[in-house]
Amino acid sequence: MKKVYTCFCTSVIHEGHRNIIENARKYGEVTVGVLSDEAMIRYNRFPTLSFEERMQLVRELDGVDRVIVQEDIMYDQIISRIRPDYVVHGDNWKIGPESAIRNNVISLVERYGGELIELPYTYNDNVKRIDDRIKEKLAMPEYRRKRLRQLIDIRSLVKALEVHSGLTGLIVEKTVVENEGEFDQFDAMWVSSLCDSTAKGKPDIELVDMTSRYRTIDDVMEVTTKPIIFDGDTGGIAEHFVYMVRTLERMGVSAVIIEDKIGLKRNSLLGIEAEQKQAAIEDFSAKIAAGKKVQLTDDFMIIARIESLILEKGMEDALKRAHAFVQAGADGIMIHSRKKEPDEIIEFCDRFRVNDRNSPLIVVPTSYNSVTEEELKKHNVNIVIYANQLTRSAFPAMEQTAKDILKYHRALEVDERLMPINDIITLINEL
Numbered sequence: 133m134k135k136v137y138t139c140f141c142t143s144v145i146h147e148g149h150r151n152i153i154e155n156a157r158k159y160g161e162v163t164v165g166v167l168s169d170e171a172m173i174r175y176n177r178f179p180t181l182s183f184e185e186r187m188q189l190v191r192e193l194d195g196v197d198r199v200i201v202q203e204d205i206m207y208d209q210i211i212s213r214i215r216p217d218y219v220v221h222g223d224n225w226k227i228g229p230e231s232a233i234r235n236n237v238i239s240l241v242e243r244y245g246g247e248l249i250e251l252p253y254t255y256n257d258n259v260k261r262i263d264d265r266i267k268e269k270l271a272m273p274e275y276r277r278k279r280l281r282q283l284i285d286i287r288s289l290v291k292a293l294e295v296h297s298g299l300t301g302l303i304v305e306k307t308v309v310e311n312e313g314e315f316d317q318f319d320a321m322w323v324s325s326l327c328d329s330t331a332k333g334k335p336d337i338e339l340v341d342m343t344s345r346y347r348t349i350d351d352v353m354e355v356t357t358k359p360i361i362f363d364g365d366t367g368g369i370a371e372h373f374v375y376m377v378r379t380l381e382r383m384g385v386s387a388v389i390i391e392d393k394i395g396l397k398r399n400s401l402l403g404i405e406a407e408q409k410q411a412a413i414e415d416f417s418a419k420i421a422a423g424k425k426v427q428l429t430d431d432f433m434i435i436a437r438i439e440s441l442i443l444e445k446g447m448e449d450a451l452k453r454a455h456a457f458v459q460a461g462a463d464g465i466m467i468h469s470r471k472k473e474p475d476e477i478i479e480f481c482d483r484f485r486v487n488d489r490n491s492p493l494i495v496v497p498t499s500y501n502s503v504t505e506e507e508l509k510k511h512n513v514n515i516v517i518y519a520n521q522l523t524r525s526a527f528p529a530m531e532q533t534a535k536d537i538l539k540y541h542r543a544l545e546v547d548e549r550l551m552p553i554n555d556i557i558t559l560i561n562e563l
């Protein structure tokens with residue numbers, strides 16, 4: 133009996149999958165690999181079923197002889213393990229980053245005379261409807277809200293990128309990159325107060341009111357499914373913060389990060405150049421505790437952000453605050469720094485872990501941007517936030533375009549660096 137292999141990375145079985153199995157069984161005994169959660173998250177959507185449930189779904193399919201786990205999106209391990217005579221796959225992987233997986237399979241099976249069989253991908257209204265429903269489910273508040281905690285458990289490092297509009301949300305949602313056989317994408321979105329304010333032409337001083345900031349979240353949520361971390365600035369006074377928690381939780385936001393400052397909040401990257409005061413430990417702890425008390429689900433996270441290093445109050449103060457805020461109920465600690473080098477952040481992470489092995493640690497490497505994700509993982513960081521890079525890349529490009537149109541008295545000279553008109557018209561899918 134010949135051996136046939138196919139890999140599924142889906143939480144729903146539709147006629148396209150059945151078609152693959154029906155064809156595969158014509159060639160021999162069918163083994164289906166179910167892609168692991170970790171690999172699926174890096175390359176595809178977040179699974180709406182647990183790994184065990186996805187295995188069960190495939191076991192129940194007629195024509196499947198064996199179900200195994202495929203740990204990696206590339207087929208090296210799996211092929212050396214089972215050496216299938218045939219690998220069966222839909223032909224939809226010929227273009228885009230997925231073509232790297234196809235090339236990987238072709239080169240692997242060639243070595244021992246195996247064969248790749250590609251079947252026409254099943255495109256029809258029913259399959260599209262099923263796919264759309266998965267997306268809608270992932271976007272629902274009750275599914276989206278808990279996803280940050282799920283990601284912290286599955287991912288060795290959760291990566292968040294700044295968003296401030298539907299369009300930037302779509303970039304974080306959809307950008308997938310294949311690089312030397314590794315797939316990657318962002319896991320979460322950061323609604324930065326700096327970038328949300330900047331997009332509205334306002335300073336980052338808690339001036340943009342909450343109604344407007346919720347509107348930004350709503351714009352992002354309308355077109356995305358990934359979890360949201362909201363920059364709550366100082367959270368305001370405790371009596372107001374509890375309302376913020378309720379609203380964010382109801383909307384399906386996964387976490388709010390509040391910083392231990394009082395009075396007029398200025399952007400942290402200004403450091404001690406701007407006069408800024410830190411809140412007393414007792415007062416900020418009380419604010420965290422008040423927020424935790426009104427929370428209705430176990431999913432939502434209140435993360436305490438410590439400004440001791442920004443305000444040059446020292447490492448001991450930062451550590452003391454971190455442990456106190458966890459005691460008060462904080463679900464994680466964000467430690468911030470404006471140094472060029474990551475040394476103080478790394479020292480903080482290592483020393484914090486001596487007494488706290490579990491609380492998630494969050495960092496924002498804007499100024500110490502030479503630090504690598506590998507280094508952050510080594511020092512037990514759980515979430516890295518790239519806090520403002522989309523805004524900072526868009527602004528100079530737009531400004532240059534404005535300058536050049538003024539300079540040349542027409543738009544011809546700028547056109548070659550612009551997105552083609554057809555691409556911008558078709559960028560957004562209509563329902």
Ligand code: SPV
Nearest residue numbers: 324325326399400401519
């Ligand atoms: C933001 O993105 O708004 C932040 C991070 O709070 S920082 O600008 O570094 O303070």
Ligand code: MG
Nearest residue numbers: 324325326363
């Ligand atoms: Mg901010």
